[in-house]
Amino acid sequence: NFAERSEEQVSGATVIAQALKTQDVEYIFGIVGIPVTEIAIAAQQLGIKYIGMRNEQAACYAASAIGYLTGRPGVCLVVSGPGLIHSLGGMANANMNCWPLLVIGGSPERNQETMGAFQEFPQAVRSSIYGRPGACYVDIPADFVNLQVNVNSIKYVERCMSPPISMAETSAVCTAASVIRSAKQPLLIIGKGAAYAHAEESIQKLVEQYKLPFLPTPMGKGVVPDNHPYCVGAARSRALQFADVIVLFGARLNWILHFGLPPRYQPDVKFIQVDICAEELGNNVKPAVTLLGDINAVTKQELASKKSLPMNYYTVFYHVQEQLPRDCFVVSEGANTMDIGRTVLQNYLPRHRLDAGTFGTMGVGLGFAIAAAMVAKDRSPGQRIICVEGDSAFGFSGMEVETICRYNLPIILLVVNNNGIYQGFDSDTWKEMLKFQDAASVVPPMCLLPNSHYEQVMTAFGGKGYFVQTPEELQRSLRQSLADTTKPSLINIMIEPQATRKTQDFHWLTRSNM
Numbered sequence: 001n002f003a004e005r006s007e008e009q010v011s012g013a014t015v016i017a018q019a020l021k022t023q024d025v026e027y028i029f030g031i032v033g034i035p036v037t038e039i040a041i042a043a044q045q046l047g048i049k050y051i052g053m054r055n056e057q058a059a060c061y062a063a064s065a066i067g068y069l070t071g072r073p074g075v076c077l078v079v080s081g082p083g084l085i086h087s088l089g090g091m092a093n094a095n096m097n098c099w100p101l102l103v104i105g106g107s108p109e110r111n112q113e114t115m116g117a118f119q120e121f122p123q124a125v126r127s128s129i130y131g132r133p134g135a136c137y138v139d140i141p142a143d144f145v146n147l148q149v150n151v152n153s154i155k156y157v158e159r160c161m162s163p164p165i166s167m168a169e170t171s172a173v174c175t176a177a178s179v180i181r182s183a184k185q186p187l188l189i190i191g192k193g194a195a196y197a198h199a200e201e202s203i204q205k206l207v208e209q210y211k212l213p214f215l216p217t218p219m220g221k222g223v224v225p226d227n228h229p230y231c232v233g234a235a236r237s238r239a240l241q242f243a244d245v246i247v248l249f250g251a252r253l254n255w256i257l258h259f260g261l262p263p264r265y266q267p268d269v270k271f272i273q274v275d276i277c278a279e280e281l282g283n284n285v286k287p288a289v290t291l292l293g294d295i296n297a298v299t300k301q302e303l304a305s306k307k308s309l310p311m312n313y314y315t316v317f318y319h320v321q322e323q324l325p326r327d328c329f330v331v332s333e334g335a336n337t338m339d340i341g342r343t344v345l346q347n348y349l350p351r352h353r354l355d356a357g358t359f360g361t362m363g364v365g366l367g368f369a370i371a372a373a374m375v376a377k378d379r380s381p382g383q384r385i386i387c388v389e390g391d392s393a394f395g396f397s398g399m400e401v402e403t404i405c406r407y408n409l410p411i412i413l414l415v416v417n418n419n420g421i422y423q424g425f426d427s428d429t430w431k432e433m434l435k436f437q438d439a440a441s442v443v444p445p446m447c448l449l450p451n452s453h454y455e456q457v458m459t460a461f462g463g464k465g466y467f468v469q470t471p472e473e474l475q476r477s478l479r480q481s482l483a484d485t486t487k488p489s490l491i492n493i494m495i496e497p498q499a500t501r502k503t504q505d506f507h508w509l510t511r512s513n514m
């Protein structure tokens with residue numbers, strides 16, 4: 001009956017408890033006393049668990065860990081004065097850990113009459129979980145706890161929504177992906193921010209797709225299991241010291257990580273920093289790339305960008321090197337293809353590398369490969385010839401593929417295709433360029449037709465042809481080509497048309513003591 005209900009009275013304590021319940025608070029830790037005892041009882045009556053502790057500091061530590069574990073703030077309930085002072089340690093710790101926490105302290109009575117709707121909780125909850133999580137303090141005046149108010153006069157502000165998920169800038173995501181791909185010794189550092197962000201599934205995918213060694217911080221442990229083959233926790237110091245690219249996933253470069261500085265790190269190590277807190281970016285070191293956003297969302301962005309992004313030379317050669325038989329011949333020609341390939345692809349035997357040579361001749365590769373195949377056939381059967389060609393270089397004597405097929409030579413041709421000599425254009429730019437004008441007047445001299453299917457030169461003569469755009473496709477086609485000893489193959493590898501080599505660093509020539 002409405003008349004009856006409208007007269008129903010509730011205490012301030014119940015209002016507080018209900019406001020907490022509305023905010024999804026499940027646990028309260030604390031030590032009661034005047035004036036907060038009633039709040040604890042009211043909370044229990046509403047189904048919130050109250051855990052009485054022996055010291056406010058421990059209560060506060062416990063409540064903050066609830067925040068870390070559940071993503072909604074745990075509550076620490078304390079009395080005024082010493083109670084609040086004891087809880088300061090826990091608040092500081094929560095803030096330093098970036099963990100959400102709500103501390104509710106009772107204070108002496110106010111002189112004002114009423115307080116109205118209890119607005120502070122949603123605000124406190126929001127500031128504890130939004131942005132960088134941390135501690136929040138709500139002060140409850142004693143007289144409010146025991147105040148009787150008409151139930152209909154109370155309006156609870158609805159549950160504060162989970163924090164909005166923010167993503168990093170797309171260009172930074174791409175830059176990060178290419179920095180990671182060109183790294184020689186990449187390392188992922190997984191911090192407790194990653195754990196808090198529930199990023200375990202996506203980070204594990206990233207680790208496996210990029211083949212990234214990772215190091216968990218103490219509380220980052222378990223985001224990817226410690227027994228994962230890429231975990232380098234056992235060699236922590238070495239991993240830190242020799243990494244050339246480090247991705248920080250929710251870990252700060254503070255004392256735990258030796259501030260990111262030498263001698264624990266390479267002086268020129270590139271940091272890629274992922275954090276939800278803008279102020280944290282660039283702390284102690286100047287990062288090569290900063291990704292401001294939620295770790296889980298940013299990791300997914302990285303995973304997506306990896307699929308769509310064309311590979312660069314380093315990615316290609318990294319995957320090729322992984323599978324190269326130690327005794328193979330490496331024949332190579334091209335500009336960047338030959339130069340970068342030489343630094344990444346390893347030779348273990350003398351007279352097993354043939355390239356453009358003293359005269360810098362293009363068009364020698366297929367002839368050299370055929371000669372190597374003849375020698376290999378006669379002297380060490382089973383030996384393979386890997387011929388790494390730039391797309392332009394391949395064009396100089398591509399018809400020798402017919403010769404290779406005619407004699408069924410054990411040659412695997414890799415055409416590293418960037419649509420041009422030195423550099424080319426992607427097909428969109430190409431179309432744009434040809435819209436209004438005749439090709440001969442606008443196409444830059446170094447451009448070749450984009451996305452040419454050179455692998456069809458091989459299939460035309462009965463060999464195996466592959467057109468690959470991703471590291472996975474490259475790995476798979478190379479594995480198949482190496483396994484198939486009955487046919488020559490050609491893998492046409494599309495890379496970023498504008499990819500170049502890393503800038504040269506001649507620091508040893510400019511050292512003052514030389």
Ligand code: ADP
Pocket residue numbers: 096097098132133190191192193194196197217218219220249250251252253254256274275276277280293294295296
């Ligand atoms: P550790 O002690 O494991 O190295 P830190 O406490 O130093 O971890 O770093 C945690 C970092 O994670 C903080 O800088 C914090 O801002 C960040 N962080 C917390 N939650 C998220 C999130 N959801 N997305 C991105 N970064 C987050």
Ligand code: MG
Pocket residue numbers: 191217250251252253254256257
């Ligand atoms: Mg840290």
